[in-house]
Each structure stands twice: as structure tokens, then as C-alpha cells.
Amino acid sequence: MDSERQRVQDDLRGVVRGEVFCDPLFCQLYASDASIYQRVPIGVVRPRTAADVIATVQYAAEFNLAIQPRGAGSGVAGESLGDGLCLDFSRFMRRIRAERNGTFVNVQSGAVLAEVNRSLASYGRWFGPDPATRSITSMGSVLAINASGSHYLRSGTVRDNIESVRIVTANGELLNLSKHSPTPPTTVGRLARGIVEIEKQFHDQIQTSFSAPDSRGGYRFDGVIDTDGNVDLAKFMVGTQGTLGIVIDATLQTEAIPTHRGVALLFFHRLDSAARCAVRATKHGLVACDLMDRRLLQIARETDDRFAEILPREAEAMLLIEIQGESLGELYDRLAIIQQDLRQGVDCAFASIDTVHQSERDLFWALSRRVIPRLHRVKGSDAPLPFVEDIAVSPDQLPATLVDIQAKMQKHQTTATVFAHAGHGQLHIRPFVDLGSQSDRKKLLDLSNEIAEVVWKHGGQVGVEHASGLSRSYLLPKQFGALWQAMGQVKRLFDATHRLNPGKYFGAELQKPNENLRPADQTIEVSRNHRVLIPADEAFTNEAIRIGKSLPQLEVLQNWAPDANVSQVARSCNGCGRCRTTSPTERQCPMFRTLHSEEASPRAKANLLRGVLSGQLKVEELASDRAKEIADLCFNCHQCRIECPASVDIPKIVGELKAQYVATNGLPLSDLLLGRIDTIAAIGSRMPSVANLMIRGRFTRWLCERLFGLSAARELPSVHSETFLRYSAKRRWTKSSSHGGLKIAYFVDHYANYHDPDIGRALAEILQQNGIGLYVPSGQKASGLARISAGDVKGARRVARRNLRILAEAVRQGFTVLVTEPAAALCLKHEYVNLLDDQDAHLVAENAFEACDYLWKLHQDNRLSLDFNKVELDVSYHQPCHLRVLSTDQAGPRLMDLIPGVNVNSIEAGCTGMAGTWGLQKKNYRNSLRVGWPLISAMRSAGQTTAATECSACKMQIEHGAGRTTIHPLKLLAYAYGRMPKFEKEW
DSSP states (O other): OOHHHHHHHHHHHTTOSSEEEOSHHHHHHTSBOSSSBBOOOSEEEEOSSHHHHHHHHHHHHHTTOOEEEESSSOOSSOTTOOSSEEEEOTTTOOOEEEETTTTEEEEETTOBHHHHHHHHGGGTEEOSOBOTTTTTOBHHHHHHHTOOBTTHHHHOOGGGGEEEEEEEOTTSOEEEESEEOSOSSSHHHHHHHHHHHHHHHTHHHHHHHTSSTTOOOSSOOTTTBOTTSOEEHHHHHTTSTTSSOEEEEEEEEOEEOOSEEEEEEEEESOHHHHHHHHHHHGGGOOSEEEEEEHHHHHHHHHHOHHHHHHSOTTOSEEEEEEEEESOHHHHHHHHHHHHHHHTSSTTOOSEEEEEOSHHHHHHHHHHHHTHHHHHTTOOSSOEEOOSSOOEEOOGGGHHHHHHHHHHHHHHTTOOEEEEEEGGGTEEEEEEEEOTTOHHHHHHHHHHHHHHHHHHHHTTOEESSSSOOHHHHGGGHHHHHGGGHHHHHHHHHHHOTTOOBSTTSSSOSSOOOTTSSBOOSSOOOEEEETTEEEEOOOHHHHHHHHHHTOOOOEEEOOSOOOGGGOHHHHHHTOOOOOGGGOOOTTOOOOHHHHHHOOGGGSHHHHHHHHHHHHTTSSOGGGGGSHHHHHHHTTOOOOOHHHHHOTTOOOHHHHHHHHHHHHHHHHOOOHHHHHHTTHHHHHHHHHHSHHHHHHHHHOHHHHHHHHHHHOBOTTSOOOOOOSSOHHHHHHHTTTTSOOOOOSOEEEEEOOHHHHHTOTHHHHHHHHHHHHTTOEEEOOTTOOOOOHHHHHHTOHHHHHHHHHHHHHHHHHHHHTTOEEEESSHHHHHIIIIIHHHHOOSHHHHHHHHTEEEHHHHHHHHHHTTOSOOOOOOOOEEEEEOOOHHHHHHOSSOHHHHHHHTSTTEEEEEOOOOOOSOTGGGGGBHHHHHHHHHHHHHHHHHHHHTOSOEEEOSOHHHHHHHHHHTOOOEEOHHHHHHHHTTSSOOOTTTO
């Protein structure tokens, strides 16, 4: 850290109760957002209170530093980026408080919109404006950009729903803004007088500019001054993008959740026909009307099979419309009338479907709400980029505007995706551009200018809802013309020194949209085993020659495929922030849900590695303790990988980060021990009485905590004297047979071998019941996932080679590999391929299955015996994270449902937080329980039922936290077949 950063960090830590970080590595995490831009701040402050914000602003004023407020970093215009102090409200300032029976709600800037609505649900109310990113976007951002969303026709914008707001001014003064008289000699009175004077001076221009409904950009004067001369400063502050004041909290109006809602999808042969039909549709009292083009529909079909069934392939465009009412009968009638009207005439829809049922309605809305995240799945150098979107025109001008924009695209030989809130003329265009191409960077500027000209020609505006930021601010002087002077006077009134979010919206110098771009083609040299995989670009080569030093080089330690090299994977994270969601329907990043810190988010790991690859961070930073702290906030659950809109392999990035640290610093003692726990268990199984006495002994556990970092609060599982591999040898299962028909090679893994051999026995009995041959290869070792998770790539590779050699030979003999431990199955299917680039790894990955998943597929093929005895049992089932990655079939509970008398309740409450051996360590114990608390609470609330899960670590956490006996589904199946006794201790 340089001296200036160190001084700023030391100074601010002395006056701020919150967190302050100024080291280059941490600042790199905040250098980008969901936009195409990158600017590294001098430091990051995460305030706990308004007093922290005031102290930071006063410090910035003293040392002439800029301030950039930030929420979730989900902005697509770069509005929260800059080289000053970044104020991150999302870490601590997230309070939500309903007022007056939920008719109003007070929210701090860091509160997430979706969480606000969940807190209001008990009152039967919600906050009306609904931007598509509401599951991650913070309320400070919602206020800053005057968000609206699909339901603008019903709820308007935030500006229409604001009651009051508290801000910190550029001078560090805390103000409570609502409606104010311009007469008092106070700061609030001065601001109100200033607004009145500016409005008088530019009255004619203001009346002209803000008379049209599509004029929603800029510092807005419309509706601010009432007939009594009072000024609504709260309303004026909304949409000012952090340039006039820093929002601390706000009180907002809410609205009642409608009793009934109906949705219809209408399909068209032409995009302009859909746009014209949208204008006709608004006369029917719609509350929402969204338009999607052919490309977006195709992406939806490819990413979700359910959409492939309902979206006609001949559709060039689709309208999604919604109405609401007090009775279902009314909705049915209105939906029928609307569809009848819109399926007649020149621009009619050729097909339509509708629904009033919530599950189907949510599915239809997923088309619209996930439209932007789905774009990130587009592969290749050209990608749909958000730099000209955020256009507003009058709805009746939308068809002509679309035609003219398409003409500009054709001129530049560019295509784009089109999404629009067609009912109120909000248009989102994302051209396909390659940021790694110099010509495309020039094209980016030309398209921005020419599309803006089209919008202005049709009486519209740019930069109206998604902020002007770094993308569109430079267009605003031309857009506002004579009124631009009024904007400058407003800026000087509130922030005379241009300290608050400078360069956004108003400034003497506004960057062009092709400046400060993320480095898309800049890379250092990347090698593996001293063989160059990615050569350094010309800029690095020339600089190394100039200063007479060697090229910066990263020696990667994992197997990176040529078509998915380390640079491509790291850069494929676009920073959209979906990994920050806390939605109960997703499991994205259990650690972020617990800590609410940027470094805990999956995208932080991609930002860190990308910073090194682009040369903005030194390669040596990967061996630093700070890098390890960030990497250790991932415990390899893989939920981000399957739920990421762009399918970025963040776990592999984390594996590389951890491996880089271990290669330089070695393994900590606790990781070294846990990575070899199978060896310790093997020794213990030779003298189980002594081993189990030590496991249960309080002194031994205290000693292990002090010496090895294992939590004394954890109850470790007992060691069995007869391991499953020894039992298999006695039954001669370790000998490969020439059994005809289906043949299974069982990969046992650690827990089923040493701690619960009955899992393996249950599988054996089930296979015998179904006439399937069983082979348990001798010489196999535990999967080694603990080593992989710790970054011990060298040790993990040795284990992988041994297991792959044995299992690949079995596959070549016609065996299918089955695994009863989800973590071990993940190793075979995913992790070993990352470690080793050989044929055996891919062969085993293609022929390995989790046992329940395999049995369920047998049932689907009518090849599974259903000769079950009746078992009276209530089961609360938890699906392990690693199993969720491998299959979406929910095979375990479905198999248990086949047993007569068994009642299975699948509990969807997230991750247990155990994460294999991660939860055994003292340093992780509290976070482990915090991560798993929703599930633990749900299990406790489920009543006196037996729990079930396939994962041994999840079993330990459920039994430890919820006190529920927990079984593997295979044991219940084997018992129902009458082939195993009832395990009294388990149910």
C-alpha cells in the first residue's frame, strides 16, 4: 500500500466506527460494477451509522477527495465508480422499519428492495416500483436513479412514492428533507430558495422539457414547487444519482398487494407490430406491458426447458401484459377481451396464452425479470453491452424509434437485443460489441451518439432510469440544451466543490462512453508447467523491454482448457451482482447471505483474479494474507456456479487463488490435518475403542482445538472397527466379476468407509434386490475434496490420479461408478477434471453418478423393484448443495416417496453451513451455524420427524444444531425392501 492510501486508511479508522480499507487488493473489488467500466477508488468505507458518513464526508472535504456512494454495485452505467472514497452502504446500513400499519416504510440506503417487500408482506403491502434487479439492488440506488420497472403504469416511479429523505450534504451536514418553505434562514431554507430561484430563471425551458411523460431525466423541477410556494426537496433529491447529497434513509409510501392478477403472453411475427400493438393495449387499463425480441426469446428457450414449450419458434417478438382486479371473474373477462382485440387487425398477435394462477404467472414473469441476467449467457467475443440502453420515448413513438435504431445498427453492421417496457416507452437496447477490439471501441462511441440522435429526433431522452453514470452523462449537455445551465446551478447550490460523485450527470469534463473501459484484452503472461498458455499482450511486453525487467507471469496450478482458459473464465464475470441475492428461492452464496460483505460475494473472487491477469495487481498479491482471507470466504458449495446468469466457474477461480497461496506459504496446520483425515481414521479404525474414547473426551477435544484448530464444540462421528472396504473384502465384492447386465463400481469415500459402513451395505442390498452386480475396487482412497477446498492441489492431484486409475479401469470393463457421498460425486464429475487433463478424468466424469440419482433413473426406465414393505415414517428432507449441483431431479425424496407409508417433506431453507470439513474448524464454527441457521430452524419447526439427507456433513450439522436424527435415503430403501434391520438410533 502506498503512503497516501496508508495515511487515508489510518486517518479514517480513527474517526469511523465502520470498516475502512485502502489496500490495492481490496479496492480492486470495488473498481467495477455491472457496467463495462473500471475505476479504482483510493479507499472503501463501510459506515455503520450516519455519524460515520458525516465523518467521512468531512474528511474528504478537508483533503479534497471525491465521494462515490454505492449499494449493491449492480448499476449498468458505472454510476458508483470513481477514484475517490467509495461509501458502501450494503454492509451495515440495511435497517427496514414499517410505519403506520405498513402504509409507509423507512429504509436505510443499504436495504435490499426485495427484503423490504418481504418485510411488508405481513401487512398485505409492498413498495410499488419494481426494477428487474430488486432481489439485489439497494434502496439507496433505487432512490438515486428514480427506479420504476415493469409496473410503472400502476405505481409510477420512486419520485411518486417518496415522503421524506435524510441526506448528508457535501459539507457533512445531516438534513431531513421533505416539503419546506423557502423562507427560513437555515440550510434547508437556502436549498429551497435556490430551487425556487432557478425555476423562475428557467421557467419556460423547464415547462417545455418536463411536459412530456417521457421526460424523466435530469434534475427534475416538475411537481417540486406547490401552489403555496413550498418546495418538496425529498422529491427533488430522487433521481439525482448521488451528485447532490448522500442518502442515509428515506420514508416511502407503500401500496396494497392486489387481490388478483392476470398475465397474458402475445406473440408477433414482427417487432414493430408488437410495439404498435402495445400502444393499443394500454387502453385496457394494463398495469404492465413488456416487449421482448426474438433473440431474448431464443435465449429463454435455450436456458429453460419450460419456455421451450410455451414460446413459439416463429415468434419475432412477444408482449407480456398484466391486469389486476378484485375478482377472478372480472380478470377472465378482461383477459379475453384484450386478447380478442390484440389478435385482430394488421398488427395482430398470431398466438397468445394467459393465466391467473400464481405459479404460472411467476413463470411468465420470469421471462421478463430474468431477461437481463440471461444475456450474460451469450458466449463469444461479441456480447450485448449496456451502454446505450435506458431510453424513454412516448409510447406512440416507440415503433418508429425502433425502426430507426435498427437502421443505425445495420449501418454499423451490428445486432442488438431489444427489451422494452412498451406501455410507458422505456427502451433497453444492448448492441453486440467486442471490447477487446479497437474498432469496436470506436463503434461504441459512434453508436452511442447516433442512437441518442434518433431518440432526440422522436422527442425522447437518454439516461432516464438506469442513471447517466459514465455511459451517458456526456450526452446530457446536448440533450438539455439551454436547460443545461440550470443543471449546473443546481449542482453548485448543493455541491459547490463538485465532491459528490463527480463526472456523473454534471461536470466540466464528462467522459465518453468508450473511456475507462474494463481491460478486455490486456493480460500478463500465463503459463503452466513452464509452458506458455496465454502470451502477454504487446503493452506488457514493450514495458518490460523499456524498464529492462522480466514480464509479469502467472504460473497457474489447475488444468485450464484452451476454450475456457483462466483469463476467459475470470473475464466472463460481468459483475451483475446476482450472486448477492438473498432470495429464499435461491441458494446463491451462503457466505454472502451471512456476512453481507462484498469480499464474500462470488464476483469478488473473479474481480481479484482479473485484477492480477490484467496487470493492475501484482502476481505476488495472490500469496498475501489478504488474498487468502478473501478466498477462504468460499467453502466450495458450487451454488454460484449453477445459479450464476453467466455460468462463471467461481469455485475453480477460488481453487486457483487458494492454490497460489498454498504454493508459496504452505498449508496451515488445521488444513493439513483435515486433508489427511482419512489416514487418521484408518489408524483409529485399528483401535476403535481408544479412538472413540478420545473423540468423546472433553480434554482431547480441547487439546485438538488448541493444537489443530478443530472446534471443541463439534461432536465427531465414531470410528468403526470394520470399515466398509474390509467388509467388502470379506464378501468378495472387491473382486471384479463377469456379471451380466448392469454392473456397478462403488466409490466409497471417507464417511461411508470409516464412520457409517451401513450406507455402503444399504447400497449393496438395494443393488442385489434389483439384480445389479456390485464391485468395490480395492486400493481406492477418499476423494480428497478437503485438500481441494484448502488449495492443496499437489496433494489432491496425487489422490485423484490413484482413484482415477482404478475407476477408469472399472469403467472400461463396463462398470458404472456410483457414489453415496455427494461431495465425492462432485469430485469425480467436476473437480478431478480441473486437476488433471487426461482421458481417465473425462471418462470417469461421464460415467459417475450419485447413487440415488442413478436409482431414480432406473425407476424412470421401469427397472427398479417396487417391492417395498410399508413404513410409517415422517421424513424432513434436506437436499445437499453438492447434490443440487449434480442433479435437479430431487432423486432422494422421490425414491422415499415410493415407499408406502413414508411422508416426505422437502425443506428448502438453504445450506446447512457445514461444508464438509470447513465447519469442523474453530475459526469457522460460528459462521457455520449462522449460515445454517435458517435450515436448522426449519428442521426444529418440522416437529418430531426424522431428517434425511445424502450428505454426511449435512447430517452432522442437522444433528448438532437441530437435534434431529438423520438417515441416508438408501438406508430407508434397504429397510423397506426388508433387507436391513431398523436402525433404532436413527429413526
